[in-house]
Amino acid sequence: MKFNIALLAGDGIGPEVIDQAVKVSDAVAKKFGHEITWKPALTGAAAIDAVGEPYPDATHDICAASDAVLFGAIGHPRFDNDPSAKVRPEQGLLKMRKKLGLFANVRPTFTFPSLIDKSPLKKERIEGTDLVFLRELTGGIYFGEKGRRDEGETAYDNCVYTRAEVQRLAKKGFELAMTRSKKLCCVDKANVLETSRLWRETVQAMEKDYPEVEVSYEFVDAVAMRLVQWPNSYDVLITENLFGDILTDEASVISGSMGLMPSASMGSDIALFEPIHGSYPQATGLNIANPLATVLSAAMMFETAFNLPEEGAAIRDVVNKSLSEGVVTEDLANGEKAYGTQEVGDWLAANI
Amino acid sequence: MKFNIALLAGDGIGPEVIDQAVKVSDAVAKKFGHEITWKPALTGAAAIDAVGEPYPDATHDICAASDAVLFGAIGHPRFDNDPSAKVRPEQGLLKMRKKLGLFANVRPTFTFPSLIDKSPLKKERIEGTDLVFLRELTGGIYFGEKGRRDEGETAYDNCVYTRAEVQRLAKKGFELAMTRSKKLCCVDKANVLETSRLWRETVQAMEKDYPEVEVSYEFVDAVAMRLVQWPNSYDVLITENLFGDILTDEASVISGSMGLMPSASMGSDIALFEPIHGSYPQATGLNIANPLATVLSAAMMFETAFNLPEEGAAIRDVVNKSLSEGVVTEDLANGEKAYGTQEVGDWLAANI
Ligand SMILES: CC(C)[C@H](C(=O)O)[C@@H](O)C(=O)O
Ligand SMILES: CC(C)[C@H](C(=O)O)[C@@H](O)C(=O)O
Numbered sequence: 001m002k003f004n005i006a007l008l009a010g011d012g013i014g015p016e017v018i019d020q021a022v023k024v025s026d027a028v029a030k031k032f033g034h035e036i037t038w039k040p041a042l043t044g045a046a047a048i049d050a051v052g053e054p055y056p057d058a059t060h061d062i063c064a065a066s067d068a069v070l071f072g073a074i075g076h077p078r079f080d081n082d083p084s085a086k087v088r089p090e091q092g093l094l095k096m097r098k099k100l101g102l103f104a105n106v107r108p109t110f111t112f113p114s115l116i117d118k119s120p121l122k123k124e125r126i127e128g129t130d131l132v133f134l135r136e137l138t139g140g141i142y143f144g145e146k147g148r149r150d151e152g153e154t155a156y157d158n159c160v161y162t163r164a165e166v167q168r169l170a171k172k173g174f175e176l177a178m179t180r181s182k183k184l185c186c187v188d189k190a191n192v193l194e195t196s197r198l199w200r201e202t203v204q205a206m207e208k209d210y211p212e213v214e215v216s217y218e219f220v221d222a223v224a225m226r227l228v229q230w231p232n233s234y235d236v237l238i239t240e241n242l243f244g245d246i247l248t249d250e251a252s253v254i255s256g257s258m259g260l261m262p263s264a265s266m267g268s269d270i271a272l273f274e275p276i277h278g279s280y281p282q283a284t285g286l287n288i289a290n291p292l293a294t295v296l297s298a299a300m301m302f303e304t305a306f307n308l309p310e311e312g313a314a315i316r317d318v319v320n321k322s323l324s325e326g327v328v329t330e331d332l333a334n335g336e337k338a339y340g341t342q343e344v345g346d347w348l349a350a351n352i
Numbered sequence: 353m354k355f356n357i358a359l360l361a362g363d364g365i366g367p368e369v370i371d372q373a374v375k376v377s378d379a380v381a382k383k384f385g386h387e388i389t390w391k392p393a394l395t396g397a398a399a400i401d402a403v404g405e406p407y408p409d410a411t412h413d414i415c416a417a418s419d420a421v422l423f424g425a426i427g428h429p430r431f432d433n434d435p436s437a438k439v440r441p442e443q444g445l446l447k448m449r450k451k452l453g454l455f456a457n458v459r460p461t462f463t464f465p466s467l468i469d470k471s472p473l474k475k476e477r478i479e480g481t482d483l484v485f486l487r488e489l490t491g492g493i494y495f496g497e498k499g500r501r502d503e504g505e506t507a508y509d510n511c512v513y514t515r516a517e518v519q520r521l522a523k524k525g526f527e528l529a530m531t532r533s534k535k536l537c538c539v540d541k542a543n544v545l546e547t548s549r550l551w552r553e554t555v556q557a558m559e560k561d562y563p564e565v566e567v568s569y570e571f572v573d574a575v576a577m578r579l580v581q582w583p584n585s586y587d588v589l590i591t592e593n594l595f596g597d598i599l600t601d602e603a604s605v606i607s608g609s610m611g612l613m614p615s616a617s618m619g620s621d622i623a624l625f626e627p628i629h630g631s632y633p634q635a636t637g638l639n640i641a642n643p644l645a646t647v648l649s650a651a652m653m654f655e656t657a658f659n660l661p662e663e664g665a666a667i668r669d670v671v672n673k674s675l676s677e678g679v680v681t682e683d684l685a686n687g688e689k690a691y692g693t694q695e696v697g698d699w700l701a702a703n704i
Contacts, residue, residue, distance in 0.1 A: 090543045120581050125472045141493075141511065146546040150514070155550035159493065159509045162502070189594075191442045194498040198507035221601040228580055228605050229472050242541075246598055249573040253580050 002035045003306065006066040008059065010044040011089065012279025013289035013341075014072025020291035020345025021070060021298040024318070027352040028302065028311050039066055043096070044074030044089040044279070054092025060099055063270065068305040069100070070298060071274035077281050097137050101267035103165070104172050105135040106300075107248040107276060108262070109231070111255045114323050115332065119256030121228070126254060131234040132176060133251060135244025136161075136169045137265055140195070142241050161195045161240065166202040172266070173238035174210040180235055185216045187223050187239035187247065199240060220247070227251055252276050259290035259331055260319075262297035264304055271305045273297040287340040290329040292319055295348060318351050354387045355658065358418040360411065362396040363441065364631025365641035365693075366424025372643035372697025373422060373650040376670070379704040380654065380663050391418055395448070396426030396441040396631070406444025412451055415622065420657040421452070422650060423626035429633050449489050453619035455517070456524050457487040458652075459600040459628060460614070461583070463607045466675050467684065470608030473580070478606060483586040484528060485603060487596025488513075488521045489617055492547070494593050513547045513592065518554040524618070525590035526562040532587055537568045539575050539591035539599065551592060572599070579603055604628050611642035611683055612671075614649035616656055623657045625649040639692040642681040644671055647700060670703050 007022065009015040022038060029036045041059040048054050054074070063069050074089045096102075110130045111119070119126040144158030170186075177184040186203045188196035200217055207215050218226070220243045226233065227247065231254050239247065252258050258277055265272045275293030283289050296319060303312035322328060327347045330338035339347070359374065361367040374390060381388045393411040400406050406426070415421050426441045448454075462482045463471070471478045496510030522538075529536040538555045540548035552569055559567050570578070572595045578585065579599065583606050591599065604610050610629055617624045627645030635641050648671060655664035674680060679699045682690035691699070 088543060094544070120474060120477045121472050122474055142544055144508070148546065148550075153515045155513055155546045156496070157511045157545045157547050159511065161507055163505045189597075191440060192446070192494055193509045194500065195507045195509050198500075221597050224576070224598045224602040225605045228602060242594075243598075245541075245573050246576045246595075250576040250580060250602065253577045 001306070002037070003068070004037050004039055004066045005301075006063045006069040007038045007040045008043040008063070008069060008071045009040070009046075010072040010074040010279060011046055011076050012073055012281045012284045014044070014074065014279055016285070016287065016289050016341050017275065017291040017294040018070065018072040020341060020348070021294040023345045023349040024295050024315060024352065025298045027349040028314055031314065031352055032308070032311050034311075043071075043092055045076035045079065047092060048087055048089065053087060054089045055095045055099075060096070063096070063100055066270070068301050069270065069272040070301060071272050072294065073275065073277065073279035075279040094142060097265065098143065100270055100272065101138065102265035102270075102272055103136060103138045104169055104266045105133075105137040105244065105248070106264040106266065107133040107135060107251070109133075109251040109255050112257055112260065112320075112323060115257045115260070117256070118332075119254060121231070121254055125229070126231060126256070129231040129255060131231065131251065132180070132236050133244060133248045134169060134173045134176065134236065134238045135248055136165065136240050137244075139165045140241035159193070159195050159242075161198055163198060163202050166199050167206065170203050170206055170238055173236055174206060174213055177213045177236040178210065182213050183216070183235040184213050185218055185223070185234060185237045187218055187220050187237055187243055189220050189243075190217070191219060195240065203238070223247060224250060227254060248276070260292045260296060262293055262300050264297070264300050266304070271301070273301040273305070287342055288330055289341050290331050291341050291345050292322075295319060295345075314352055318348050321351060322348055353658070354389070355420070356389045356391055356418045357653075358415045358421040359390045359392045360395045360415070360421060360423045361392070361398075362424040362426040362631060363398055363428050364425055364633045364636045366396070366426065366631055368637070368639065368641050368693050369627065369643040369646040370422065370424040372693060372700070373646040375697045375701040376647050376667060376704065377650045379701040380666055383666065383704055384660070384663050395423075395444055397428035397431065399444065400439055400441065405439060406441045407447045407451075412448070415448070415452055418622070420653050421622065421624040422653060423624050424646065425627065425629065425631035427631040427633075446494060449617065450495065452622055452624065453490065454617035454622075454624055455488060455490045456521055456618045457485075457489040457596065457600070458616040458618065459485040459487060459603070461485075461603040461607050464609055464612065464672075464675060467609045467612070471606060472608065473583070473606055477581070478583060478608070481583040481607060483583065483603065484532070484588050485596060485600045486521060486525045486528065486588065486590045487600055488517065488591070488593050489596075491517045492593035511545070511547050511594075513550055515550060515554050518551050519558065522555050522558055522590055525588055526558060526565055529565045529588040530562065534565050535568070535587040536565050537570055537575070537586060537589045539570055539572050539589055539595055541572050541595075542569070543571060547592065555590070575599060576602060579606060600628070612644045612648060614645055614652050616649070616652050618656070623653070625653040625657070639694055640682055641693050642683050643693050643697050644674075647671060647697075666704055670700050673703060674700055
């Protein structure tokens with residue numbers, strides 16, 4: 001098969017980790033007889049510097065015309081303490097999500113037996129954790145009307161959801177639950193928010209279409225607790241944009257393997273794959289960043305966007321092999337010999 | 353001194369734990385020569401059953417005329433899976449906060465050396481944790497306009513903050529930081545939300561009035577992570593209502609001592625004190641609920657509302673003594689002899 005993949009390296013360590021995912025994807029393509037054409041495009045602070053905005057139209061055109069998007073990381077510290085900066089890398093991210101229609105962010109949290117000791121949680125709490133969040137990504141308070149009144153003294157943000165938005169996200173949740181342990185948790189704040197009540201009633205109405213799925217409803221504050229206490233009690237969780245932002249990040253650290261967690265953002269036409277870690281500016285250019293989350297994002301891409309599970313499995317296998325043979329970057333080296341970002345990528349590609 | 357204290361026992365285990373706090377408070381009052389008049393009043397599901405609404409005017413009048421409010425817990429499972437129920441206990445809570453003007457929720461998270469093993473976190477992560485959240489409690493998306501349009505197909509919730517609301521909360525944060533390690537973290541989502549940008553710019557403008565306080569600004573998703581990774585790196589945190597709801601609950605479980613965590617909600621005129629745990633319906637009437645969080649809430653009441661630190665310290669001392677001598681309920685008994693809720697309360701009162 002032939003694929004065009006948009007390649008958005010972004011900022012900080014983005015370009016370094018993306019390079020390794022490209023190497024590994026090319027090796028898989030070669031092995032299985034596929035042909036990948038990579039289409040690099042600018043995004044984030046890098047795009048602001050080059051053309052004055054974080055998600056240029058040219059980048060959008062490349063993404064929209066591709067079969068999938070592979071994304072590194074964006075964000076630069078010079079924007080962080082300036083909330084009033086006119087153009088910020090994050091705006092590019094939001095614009096990209098909206099314009100590509102990436103309404104479902106898929107965020108797995110799982111453990112690697114060999115890395116369980118890295119978790120901040122006690123072993124008996126984290127062991128066996130294997131959950132997936134589906135975060136709604138193009139609605140809610142992120143995209144509602146926002147602004148100031150009373151000469152700037154009052155600020156407002158509007159949170160809006162339509163039933164159709166909830167349905168399409170929840171549908172993905174039910175479908176995913178059917179392929180897993182058939183447990184779905186709808187996370188909301190229905191005791192306070194009207195949008196949450198819409199979420200809950202919409203999901204409740206869909207239950208009859210998936211009689212095998214056992215659905216639970218939990219308040220976002222309760223989930224924030226149980227994720228720390230008994231993460232292994234969850235399977236598939238669906239939630240709105242802002243709750244998802246907070247909870248998926250909380251979930252990502254409990255496994256102790258944040259540097260290994262991939263993600264996908266899916267729309268009706270196209271999907272984007274990216275590591276969940278950030279642009280890690282302090283590590284830029286040092287050849288120390290862990291590329292495994294990006295490499296595993298490429299595995300998700302083969303599996304989900306191209307429907308090629310064997311290719312995905314080949315990548316997962318070689319990642320597991322690198323972990324068990326200790327071919328890892330310093331964050332995972334436990335005081336043993338650490339490999340550079342590039343060396344890990346080379347090793348993975350060579351061992352596919 | 354003479355005090356009138358409104359006593360809102362509420363639902364579930366509320367009445368049982370409140371009873372113990374009353375015993376202990378009376379013992380302290382006797383020892384230090386104060387006189388407490390308790391003013392019981394209805395709230396929560398109990399009030400809905402009795403008079404049809406969760407925060408009746410009669411209850412409000414009693415609270416408003418008192419020197420402080422001691423609160424148990426509210427909530428009943430029969431309301432939980434019915435988001436459309438016309439009257440819900442939570443509405444009483446929100447109405448109470450608003451009508452009493454309780455704009456600052458003070459939520460400490462600290463550890464007891466003898467209970468450190470109860471934490472889901474590894475010892476080296478949790479040890480030394482001693483942080484306080486100040487959560488804004490009468491504004492934001494909880495109280496903004498909410499509703500439906502398009503024949504119920506679209507739901508909305510408005511998040512609104514004024515600079516004055518941010519200032520009065522932040523002022524308490526700066527003042528609290530001055531009495532502690534002079535570190536203040538402002539938690540927001542200023543990379544996305546306009547209300548967060550108002551928060552951040554308002555706090556930034558106040559920095560000059562507290563030159564000794566070192567202020568940091570972190571995004572809510574980042575804090576959700578770091579609370580699990582390095583909770584002991586935080587001291588005082590200030591945040592808006594919804595973020596505070598999620599993060600304070602997350603923080604409350606990391607210590608492993610949730611059953612011991614007190615809280616205060618402060619306004620300009622009156623303050624309310626309550627355990628952070630819920631109404632724990634399954635345990636109702638079984639004499640097994642841990643009363644220590646409520647007893648420690650009474651200690652906060654003496655310290656904060658009445659400015660009587662010695663009285664507060666007397667309560668804290670006897671609580672520590674009960675922990676070290678193993679006079680505890682079954683949740684803390686570690687398989688040793690467990691005491692009943694009442695027996696713990698009696699022991700505490702007798703040992704003041
Ligand atoms: C950078 C920011 C706008 C973004 C978000 O909040 O969605 C990020 O935190 C994420 O989760 O991808
Ligand atoms: C019951 C609910 C309305 C309430 C809130 O969200 O404020 C509770 O979770 C709390 O934190 O006190």
